[in-house]
Amino acid sequence: MVRSDDGELYRKHADDLVSLATTLVGPSAAPDVVAAAVARTLASQQWDRVDDRYAYWVRAVVNEARSAHRSTMRRLSREETVARWGERFVDEVPGPQPEVLRAVANLSLQQRTATYLAYWRDLPVSEIADVLGISEGAVRRHLARARSKLRRSLS
Amino acid sequence: MSRSDPLDGKIREALADVVSHAPVAPDFDDITANPASRSKRPFRPMALAAAAVVAVVLAGVALAGTGDTTVDTGMAGQDLERGDSAATQCEEAALRLAADESNVLVFLQPDSTRDQHDEVAAAIQDASDVEVVRFVDQQASYDEFRDLFADSPEIVESVTPEILPPRFELRVAGSSHMDVIAEVLGTNPAVREVIDADQARAEMMEQCGDALSDARPTQTTTVGANDGRDSETATSQMDVEATVFMYELDESGGADGTTEVTLIPVTVRALGSDVLKEALAALWDPKTYVDSTNITTAIPFTSEFLSVTVDPSGRAVIDTSGLFGDDGLVGGSLVNALAQIVWTATAQTSVVEVQVLDDGEARPVLIDGLISVNRPVTRADYEFAD
Secondary structure (H helix, E strand, O other): OOOOOHHHHHHHHHHHHHHHHHHHHOOOOHHHHHHHHHHHHHHOOOHHHOOOHHHHHHHHHHHHHHHHHHHHHOOOOHHHHHHHHHHHHHOOOOOOOHHHHHHHHOOOHHHHHHHHHHHHOOOOHHHHHHHHOOOHHHHHHHHHHHHHHHHHHHO | OOOOOHHHHHHHHHHHHHHOOOOOOOOHHHHHHOHHHHOOOOOOHHHHHHHHHHHHHHHOHHHOOOOOOOOOOOOHHHHHHHOOOHHHHHHHHHHOOOOOOOOEEEEEOOOOOHHHHHHHHHHHHHOOOEEEEEEEOHHHHHHHHHHHOOOOHHHHHHOOHHHOOOEEEEEEOOOOHHHHHHHHHOOOOOEEEEEEHHHHHHHHHHHHHHHHHHOOOOOOOEEOOOOOOEOOOOOOOEEEEEEEEEEEEEOOOOOOOOOEEEEEEEEEEEEEOOHHHHHHHHHHOHHHOOOOOOEEOOOOOOOEEEEEEEOOOOEEEEEEEOOEOOOOEOHHHHHHHHHHHHHHHOOEOOOOEEEEEEOOEEOOEEEOOOEEEOOOEOHHHHHHHO
C-alpha cells in the first residue's frame, strides 16, 4: 500500500539508491534493480508497518541485486564476471577506470554494500548495522575484508 | 577504520568513479503506475504464492532422498514469475523433476476446514486407482515457500500459512488419470484447483528445451568410476571432464542401522577451459548432486567458490566465502567440507597441496582429528576420506 509521502521520500533517496545499485550491479541494470525493489516494497503487506523506509529500500535493493547476480551471473567465473561487468561500463563510455571495476567487482555484495554506506554515505558502523539489519560485528567484518581486498587491488 | 589511512581516500575515489556513472533514477510515478513494466517480478502475493507452491511441488524440493531441503531453492519460483533467465530457470526446475512420484496435484481452498480435508481424503481413499503420495498442510507449504524465497525476506514476510493452499499429491493409475480424479472429487467446494503434474512437467520441459541445450555444466555422468586424478588438456572453451569428490550415502552399510558416508569421486562434464576451476565450480554447484539420491555434500549452499590459482610448486590457492565459522561451518562439518575441496583440487595432476582462503584471507584450517593447522594441506591431512 503506497503511503502519501512515499513519492517524496523516494525522490529524496532515489539518487542514493541508484548509486548503491550501480555499485552493486553496474549502471545498466541499476535502474531496473531499484524499480523492482521499490515496486516490491510498495506492494508488500508489511509496508504500512515499516518504520525506517530508507533502510527497507536499501535492503530490498541489495536483495534485488543478489537475485540479479544469481540469475544472470551464477555460472560465470569471477574473472568473467569482472570482465562482463566492465563491458557494460565500456558500453557507456566514458566509464570508471578498469582497475576500479576490478576492485569493486572483487567484493561480495555485502562487502560492496557496507563499503558504499561507510565510504560514500559516511555512515558509522552502528547505522550501517541498523540499515542492513545485521550486527555491528558483521559490518566490521565485511568492511575489514573489503578493505583488505581493496588494499591489494587499489595499490 | 583509520581516517588517516591513504587507502580510505583511494576507496572514496574509486566509489566516486563508479557513482559518477550512475544513471538517472526511475521515476516514482512510473514505478507505481505500472510496476510490472518496471519490475520483471511483479509482486502479487497470492499469485506468487500459488506459482511458488506449484514450482516447489513440480521441482520436488521436498523429495530429496538426502533429506536436504535447503539446496538452492531460492530462484525457481521467482524465475517462473520473471520470465527471464530462461536457462537458469529451466535448468534448475528440470533438474528436480525426475524423482517425483505424484502425477496429480489437488490444491484445496486456503480457508477449507479439516473436516473438508477429511472428506476429500475419504473420497480419494475410496477410489481404487488413486494413491496418496503425501498431504501437505498449510504450515508445511509455508515452510517450502519460506525455503524457496529464503533470499527475499520481504516476500516471505508478506505471506502467511493461512493464504497458502494445502494440497494432496496423488498417484493416479492409468492414462486418463485426470478423468479419474475428476470423477472422484466431483465438484467438491473445498477443491481449488487440480493440476496434471505430468503434463505440467512436460510443458515445462518443452519450454526449457532450448535453454537446457545451452545450459552448462552438463549433468553428472559417472559416479565412482575413476581413480580421482584428471589430466589437464583443455586449452579453450570446450567440453571438459573433471572429478569432484562427494559423499556417498549408504543406508545399508551401518552396523547399527545408520547411514554410512564415504567420500567418492564423481565425474562431471562442463564447458570451460580450466579443468581445476570447472571442478571446483561443480563442487559448489548443487546440480552436481541434487538429482542424485545417494550422493551429497558437506559444503553449505550459502558458501561461494571465488577463485583458484596454482603456483609453480603445485600449491592451489582457493578463495572461498561463507565457508568458515561465523556464517559457515565449524568442527567436523568443516573438516568434511575441506576434505572435499582438498581431494577435488588434488585430483588435478598439477596440484599437490591446497591453501583455502576465506574472503581472500588465510586462516587456520581444521584437518582430520579436528586439529587446527596454519599451513597448506594435502590429502594426507584427510586420510579418513581415503
